[in-house]
Amino acid sequence: MDIIKAEIARKRKLLEEKQLVDDKKKFFKRGDLIAKNNEEILQKQGYKKPESSEADQSIHEGYNFTGEGQNILPRNEVIRRLRERGEPILLFGETESMAFSRLRQCEISQPEANRGFRNDFQEAMEQVDQAYLQEMFANTSTTKEEKKNEFAELDETVDWESIKEMSQKMGRNNKEYDMDVIMTLLTYLLKLWNDQIAGYSKQEKMSTKVKMTRVIYTQTKEYVKPLFRKLKNRSLSDDILESLTDICKHLLNRNYIQASDAYLEMAIGNAPWPIGVTM
Incomplete structure (x- = not known):
């Protein structure tokens, strides 16, 4: 009981230091506590609250997210980041500096869990567009040389039947x-x-x-690089190697359903989970 009482007293002291409770005020809003915590974090990071009149504070309420020695981002970069988050690029009556402050506040307070896959896809789309422009303006011989160098490690005599014969061992x-x-x-x-x-x-x-096909191909090349690295370094784990061996054998025999089953067993095992849980 003494430990519990000490913990309660400690938390009450913290609330009193944050001026959330006192002798007259027994309760507080959770939003006020979160706001106080955010205020302390921002102050530690060097952000300052703007000094203005009460009338201005009602309009410009919040913090100035341009710390000391920190320059405001270019307007086009602010627009790009706001659009990535689905935020309006400019609110009614808002200045560009206020829009930048709103962006900084979003970047600190809002999670970015949904941005990863979208950014990967956008990057792959940009690579495809860039490759298409290079194909348009580059010489045909140069393009062929680049494609040849990309798969230089593969012997020209290798074909499906030769790999199938190699898989017998x-x-x-x-x-x-x-x-x-x-x-x-x-x-x-x-x-x-x-x-x-x-x-x-x-x-x-x-x-x-065709553009989507090229995007998927570009992403696939990036995603299999760690696997190729482990194969070259001979550092692939035994369980993954065993599963990949089965998958390759099924692929070479054109047993695609069995290859898919082997992949699912490698990915989720024999657990009775719905497939959507792991996708």
Whole structure:
């Protein structure tokens, strides 16, 4: 009981220091406590409350989010960040400096959990647009050389049947050999995908369908880089290697349903979860 009483007294002392409760005021609003905590955090970070009249404070209520020695962002950057968050770029009666302060307040107070995937997709779209512009203005020989260098590690004699023949020796406790076959198969599939995209005409590349295909291809290349790195360094864990071996065997035998089942078993195991939980 003494511990509980001491904890209650400590918390009450903190509330009194924040001027939320006193002898006359027994209760407080949780919003006031949050506001006080935010105020302390902002003061520690060097932000100052603007000194203005009470009339101005009713309009400009809040903190000046331009700390000492900190410059205001360019207007186009402020607009871009506000639009990313779904915020209006300028409210009625709001100045550009006030809009910047509102942006800074949003960046501090609002979570950014939903921005990751959207930014990855936007980055991939920008890469596709940039690649298309380079194809338009670059020489054909240069473009071919870049595509050739991208898959320079893959032997030109490698084809589907040769990889299928190599897979016959997989799963015999030779981890390095299994990793080589997996890396060869994945590189070959990426090369086929790249060749298919490169084979489209200029008019087809302008279509939404082909553009989305190129975006997915660009994202896939980025996402498999850690896997390729582990395969090259021979640092892939045994359980993942075993599952990838089964997936590759099913793919080479064109048993795509079994390959999908092997992937799901690797991803979520045999737990009876709905698939939507892990997507």
